[in-house]
Amino acid sequence: MSPKLNVLIAGTGFAGQGHAEAFRGAGANVVGIVGRTQSVVSEVATKMAIPDAGTNWQDALTSCQPDIVSIATPGGAHYEPIKQAIEYGCHVFCDKPMTDSGDTAAELYQLAQRNGVKTAYAASFRYAPSVLHAKQLVAEGAIGEPVEVECISHFNLEREIPFGWSHRKEDGGGRLNNNFTHTLSIVASVVGDKILRVIGEVRDDLGRAPIVEGVHNFTTRRDFIPKDLSDPALKWGQSNVEWSYTVLTQMQSPFAEKPVSVLFKHGGLVPRFHEDHIVFYGTKGAIYIKGHYGSGQLYLWSASKAWEEQPLPHNIAAAVPKIAGETQQCWHYLAREFVKDIQGEEVDPYPTFKEGSEYQQLIDVIRKNDNWTELP
Template identity: 65%
Template sequence: MRKKLKVLVFGTGFAGQGHAQAFRDAGAEVVGIVGRTPKIVEDVAKKINVPYFGTDWKQALETCQPDIVSIATPGGAHVEPIKQAIQFGCHVFCDKPLTEGGDSAQELYRLAEEKQVKTAFAASFRYMPHIMQAKELVAQGYIGEPREVECISHFNLDPYIPFGWSHTIENGGGRLNNNFTHLMSIVTSVVGENILAVQGEVRNDMPKAPVVSGVHNFTERRNFIPKDINDPNLEWKDCNVEWSYTILMKIESRLPAAQPVSVLFKHGGLTPRFNEDHIVFHGSKGSIYIKGHYGNGPLYLWGENKEWVEVELPQHIADELPKIEDDTQRSWTHLAKQLVQDLQGENVEPYQGFKEGAEYQQIIDHIRKNDRWLDLN
């Protein structure tokens, strides 16, 4: 029998527990988990049945001797643990964003290349079933030459979500790091991986946030919104990240001799949606419309009959993906399987790594500069 690869997880929240499950589903052995708080990491380790737990990452690397490390903390805490893991010769599975900035992300990519370790970058909603279906339809010529893409989403987030890592640039927060990364991955997977040009602007709609203790799991932060936001004793902290963005991009088409594909990304973190969030791919012969901000579906095709027709998901795509209902968990698991199978010498489809993670972070840095306006005053 093939020896199981050993995985050490860094992070105890929603992502850390999800990564652990993903690697177990991929056939690897989760040998340890590391977090910041002793009681929390112990409780999580017992909950998900992980034998080793602790708060010292370097000690965990030495004790567990993992083949793979899974980085599931906020982006601002990625750099040093990844550097140490690479020096140990570990392969790295990292959630988005890769780091808090383009320079540090590029450094990690360079170090991984020098040590010849494999990396996986989990902007993993490119593995949504209907996104994979759209990629297939485009490749088969159903819309002709891809020309235009639009990604429209409005999340209507509560402006009083308690202050945390998502509110600051230095901790890897912001909608570009935690929403736009997925959308770049989705669009490039369908029309072509080579990003040619980008420009955009961002807006901070949440300049301050209330400080509330007890929030550990990112997905449960809404449960901690203060009941009285006008309480004079409530502490507030400044937020320095974007909550909305508008971005234009040119992507080299995967089709030979085709024009670059024009892409619009429009996201409002705090604004309400009137109709469905959606992703649309327009081509010279037809269009693909997918409901949902990450292409949740269903998918509709506009073709020669000049009307939108819903197209069922092909069975072979459903069979290719793990049988998991939750979109995030299914996507993590699929990518973890790609990495594990690759390390075991199997042939796998190309998957994103630190090369893309570093490129995305440099793009985000550029957009945040917001310096492409023509001042008409």
């Protein structure tokens, strides 16, 4: 057996703790964790039985000597820790977005290539069971040649959520960074990952959010929504990122002669009427998956000319980690593949900094919002 790999975690919130559990599930040792606030990182380390806890990333790299670093902080804080880790010789597992810009993401990808370290990019909902099922069906020709994909989601997020990293471009915020990255990865895994063309429109329909102290965990931010939004003493921060987007891409597929048209439609602040969904349309049928990240039931339209619920194949059910929660389940899947690859085992291709840098450059293009044709 290969010796256990040592992992150092950056980030103490939901993602940091989730990454730690995922790597433990993959058989690695979590030897340290780094956060911004000593009291918080000490509390998390104690709760999770992580031996080393601190606030200095460079010191942790030296003292913990990790084989892998796992980056689980907001995207705007990724660049320096990843650069230092690569230069130290660590393999890097990074949550999305990779950084806050296409240029810095491309730089880190090239640096990893030069230093010969492996990377994983955790746009990881491509490992949801129904997405894996759709991938298998498309490869088997169940819908003929794919021609079109539709990804629709409406989150109805509270406008009063306290101002934080998700409101700021420079911190890795925005719905493209934190929603589009997942759906793009899902589509790429099913129909093919060669992006040929893109056009898009973004909109900041939030404007501002209340500034509230004490929010340390992304998942509990709703608990800090002020009760009195008319309080004159309340301070407000200005959003500078998109909360809604519409993106159309053409993607080359090994299963189709012509490019596949893909629509990504997301409204972060508006309510849904029917369920969010992802649909793959082909020349002979279609696949419908409930849920914005394809985590719900899969239905197939084929020769019967009706939508029919499909059971999850046994091979996929056996491959999916037996973990509660779709986010955690997908992290476990990717961490397992990453660890196996580092240890020299053969694995299927998984998203790396190549995809992370491409996605970040694509987001920069979409955010220019300059695709309109003015009419006389």
